[in-house]
Amino acid sequence: MTDAGTLAEACTSVPEDAPHAPDLLAKFDPLIAEREALLATGVRDPFAIVMERVLSPTEAIINGRHTILLGTYNYMGMTFDPEVIEAGKQALDEFGSGTTGSRVLNGTYAGHKACEDALKAFYGTDHAMVFSTGYQANLGIISTLAGKGDYIILDADSHASIYDGCWLGNAEIVRFRHNSVEDLDRRLARLPKEAGKLVVLEGVYSMLGDVAPLPEMVAVAKRHGAMILCDEAHGMGFFGAHGRGVYEALGCEGDIDFVVGTFSKSVGTVGGFCVSNHPKFEVLRLVCRPYVFTASLPPSVVATAAASIRKLMHADAKRAHLWKNSRRLHQGLRDLGFTLGTPEAQSAIIAVMLPDQALAVGMWQGLLERGLYVNMARPPATPAGTFLLRCSLCAEHRDEQVDQIIEMFAAAGRAVGCIG
Incomplete structure (x- = not known):
């Protein structure tokens, strides 16, 4: 019988002729070198910012300085809503800090069902599933709906979670040019008529803030016998009469089969969801791996989400103010001479386009030093060669x-030479 000492010796001894193990991180050496060269110029790391203290949905302390937040996706400013915070505190007291279990085992509490009920009321649907993150919602729903032998047809600029859902499900992936109705039509026409097809669209695309031509795309998808999933992560809360998203604003509610979204933007907490009227929807709870094999959200989180969602149903004034903010900022930046990602304000996201990474980082740091935080985005989050500063407005931003x-x-902009 082998004792512990002998076993430890066997595990640590390496034969002299053993091959040298390749460094699995070596493939990232070019990125490491690029980052080190950038930081050597004296700029801060745009991807390592610490919020030392958050004062409100629109203000924080960063590097010891009072800073306006313009890069948080906190579209509706719900993170400090007193009723939302109180709901979380009460659930923490009554149900504890976590569930320690999956939704299909011990991880469904009363709060999870209440959150799903709030989603059904908000979206006017028969079914709702809550996931632990928005990423998992896309990963789970897409990979479960379309598998081997099926086709997923998606916009080339789709979010990483959408692509990952395709790969997890092992479906055939067909990309079409960003927001091109004609290319979507051509590519669908080439697929076998009898094959299962899922067209995945996004209401608002997160890098440029541009809106999909959903009515035309939905019509094409239906003509080719495809089901449709629409990701409304960046549209929920302020698009449409009820804040359901772009698909509501553009009159596509009756034609979208599945709507996926997140709690980490307009709702102001964390989590993801899918809503649908499909009569077989509930079977997904038994076969969706990212739902079945992960712990459920803490009771305090689903309580804050449910409270926020119910309030968003009656947030017309907030929606109107957010749209006013977006239009004012877009016009103001365009008047200054900046190149923007869209010709007009299409959403709460405004992308300031820059020609290279050095100028983008310089502009980003110049803003931070003046007390403004925005997101810097670069490949692979953006298309190759595209560098931008992404501004995401909040309904709580004051006019001043x-x-x-x-x-x-x-x-x-004048300091770094972006504008005259």
Whole structure:
């Protein structure tokens, strides 16, 4: 019988002729070198910012400085809503800090069902499933709906979670050019008529903030016998009469089979979901791996989500103010001479396009030093060769804050040479 000492010796001894193990991280050496060269110029790391203190949905302390937040996706400003916070505190007291279990075992509490009921009321659907993250919602629903022998037809600019859902499900992936109705039509026409097909669209695309031509795309997908999933992560809360998303605003509610979304944006917490009227929808709870094999959200999180969703049903004033903010900022930046990702304000996302990474980082740091935080985006999050500063507005941004933001862009842009 082998004792512990002998076993340890066997595990640590390496034969002299053993091959040298390749470094599995070596493939990232070019990225490491690029990052080190960038930081050697004295700029801060745009991807290592620490929020030392968050004061409100629109303000925080960063590097010891009072900073306006313009890169948080906190579209409807629900993170500090008193009723939302109180709901989370009460659930924490009554149900504890976590479930320690999957939704299909011990991980479904009363709060999870209440959150799903809130989603069904918000979207006017028969069914709702809550996931632990928005990423898992796409990963789970897409991989479960379309498997081997099926086809997923998706926009080339789709979010990483959509692509990962395709790969997990082992379906055939067909890309079409970004927001091209004609290319979608051509590619669907080439597929076998009898094959299962799922067209995946996004209401708002997160990099440029542009909106999909959903009515035309939905019509094409239906003509070719495809089911449709629409990701409304960046549209929920402020598009449409009820805030359901772009598909509601553009009159496509009756034709979308599945709507996926997240709690980490307009809802102001964390989690993901899928809603649908499909009569067989509930079977997904038994076969969707990212739902079955992960722990459920803590009771405090689903309580905050449910409270927020119910309030968003009656947030017309917030929606109107957010749209006003978006249009004002878009016009202000365009008047300064910046190149923007869309010709007009299409969503709460405004992308400031820059020609290279050095200028993008310089502009980003110039804004941070003046007290404004935005997101810097670069490949692979953006298409090859595309560098941008992504601004995401909040319904809680005050008019004077929007004025300050425009002034900061003007000063930083002139300092680094982006504008005259």
